Amino acid sequence: MIDMPATDALRRIRRVALGDFIHRSALKFGERTAVVDGDTRLNYRELDARSSRFAHHLIGTIGRGRQVGMLCANSADMVVAYNGIHKSGNVWVPVNIRLDVAGIDYILRHAEVAAVVVDEAFHAAPGVADMLTRLGVPLIVTMAAQAGTAIAGAVTLAQAEAGQSAELPAIDIDSNAPALIMYTSGTTGNPKGAVHSHASVGAALTGNMAGFAVTEQDVFSGVLPLFHCAQHGLAATVHLAGGCIVLLRGFVPDEVRASILRERYTVFTGLPMMYAALLADPAFRVDSMRLAIYAMAPIPRPLIAQIAGRMTPNVMLATGQTEMYPGTMSFRPLEHPQLDANYWGVSLPHNETAVMDDEGRLLGEGEPGEIVHRGANAMLGYLKDPEATAAAQRFGWHHTGDLGQWGPGGQLMFLDRKKDMIKTGGENVASVKVEAVLLAHPGVAGVGVIGLPHPRWAEAVCAFVVKKPGAEVDEAALQTHCRQHLGGFEVPKLIRFVEQLPATSTGKVQKHLLRREFEQIAAQAWTDEAA
Structure with a gap:
């Protein structure tokens, strides 16, 4: 047996750290546009410098290894802030700002956040300021209307960055240390916090880059919320590759159509109803797009045909789960016209998929059971919930709670949620x-x-x-x-x-x-x- 001890130097050389990805893209593509947010455009050099400055602010105020909550809508400031959290060795906790105040308060307290990054507009929403005051942690205000802020105990992101070094912080980050906590969507009961490491998210990003053939030439849509794992995973993937993400605050069909044509998107990701709304305008056609990704629900074949005819013939369903950083599987309906809309297809390169019965036996074609995954993109576990973690990880696979069966050609068919x-x-x-x-x-x-x-x-x-x-x-x-x-x-x-x-x-x-x-x-x- 060869004994090769992992020295501190080797760990530093080999580490997977999410903040490093932006830094490396800046070294290669410094002047290339990384983020478009309305009139704001950040190139990689600017995104790298700003996120490093914010990282140094966090290290100087709360230290390292702490949880940092985030209450933000899509913006360039949000991208700067979450990359700064990664670079600082702290743990990013994005929160769905569409939850009620009690639900947001639950997540921030459950995660034991040491600071909160919050949009100025959201801070002004009913009940939010009082909730954050009771929480009693430092606030960093993004998308501030002016350099100063009247919010007690708060600084703007610009103030946090001011006077800080633009160099990547020289700190040790363990590849397997927590990088983020994504809370499940809460379709039943209180949400659970899925803890992901730098390595698990990094594995998903590299697998996505290969599976979706992402390059520095790509321009991705950013209409889904970045506080959700799917949009964050795609944004981080395109930044790993050196491409561009175009951020929008929400889905307004006329605005999205105009943005697609103006910025010449190469990849659009949306829900089925978004595609239907975009194509409701019979004059809308795209000549720049190479890939249309849909998620969350099946698309009827007539709508698939419209997407193929007016946007791109390369149409793909992508699936994933908060606990298995997305994506996990992909399905190309036009390549399998004999299969119905509920097929999920095949695994992406970074994980594998099986169908399992209640005793842990793997099942073959036509045998229904629970869909399970394993791969480097799996979460570490649920925060403060060892029982739920053990249940999700039994038999050495991650249990999705979804039912499926293998169909022809090694394609997986989704049957239903177990509980549904x-x-x-x-x-x-x-x-x-x-x-x-x-x-x-x-x-x-x-x-x-x-x-x-x-x-x-x-x-x-x-x-x-x-x-x-x-x-x-x-x-x-x-x-x-x-x-x-x-x-x-x-x-x-x-x-x-x-x-x-x-x-x-x-x-x-x-x-x-x-x-x-x-x-x-x-x-x-x-x-x-x-x-």
Whole structure:
């Protein structure tokens, strides 16, 4: 056996540290644009210098190895700040600013943050200032309207950077040390904090760069929120490669279309409804794009065909999970026209995927079970939750809570979330299958399908539907549509139209809220039906 002890010098030479990626890109592509944020453009030299200055501020004020919360919308300041946190050896804790104040307070306290980076506008939102005052940690204000700030105990990001060195901090960072804590989207109960190391995120970025063929010539969209792992992972990937990210504060179709054409995007990533909204303008066509990535939900084939014809023929579904830094898998629907929209495809280079039964046995083609992953992009574990960590990591694989099975050609088909599989009359019904059928109806804009208690069937398939504007469709028409494409036991026994579906910031329908809101309504419907 060869004994090669890991010396301090070797650890420093071999380290994976997220702040190093920006520094290295600056050495190679110093004058190339890294971030576009409205009228603000930062090249790599500027992004590297500013993030190093902020890193030195953090080291001088809170030290190293502490958690730093972040309450920010997409901006160049946000990119500077999170890269500065990485360079300082501290731990980035981005928080979904669309949560209520109590939910934000829970995350900041659970993570035990030592400081908070907050947008000036968000600080002024109802309840936020009082919550942060009670938290009692230093504040760094981003996107400040002026150099000074009247916020007690706060400095602006510009003030934090002033007078600091632009050199990369000469500190030791362990590749396996925590780099960030991403809290799950909270579709059920309190969110859990997935702790990722520099190495786990770094593995995802290098795998993405290979899997999506990212180069310094790429211009990526930044319309999804950077506090979410998917958009951060893509932004960090393009910065590893030396390309550009164009940040937007939100999705306004006219603004996004104009930005795509003006900045000549090469890669767009969006939710299915975003693509539908962009292509609702029949004059919209793109000649610069090489890749269209969609996520979170399947896209009907007619919309795939529109994307291919008017944006790029290279259309790809990318999947991932907070706990397995995204992406994990990819699927190219145009290359597999015989497979339905719920296929997830194959693993990206940095991880592998299997389907497992409850006893830990790996399953073959056509055998349904839980989708599991393993690879260097796996989280270290859940913060302060050893039981949930052990459950997620049993049998030496990360357990996703998703059900799937292998299909033809080694392509993985997603069946449903384990908790969302509906058990009705002794049959299992995948909610996503019913949702896909309803979404294919021309009058349907959105749908959430759940199982609700039923006195005869144990659970009944129930669908909550958002109509497209101006659509003339009723429950009977949708029942008829479903009977043409589903088995009898899969057809919803209850369809209700709603103005909107409760959803997370990334578009996931919060089905626990649907259950809570409609359980009694459904129970009354079954009673009336029996009478």
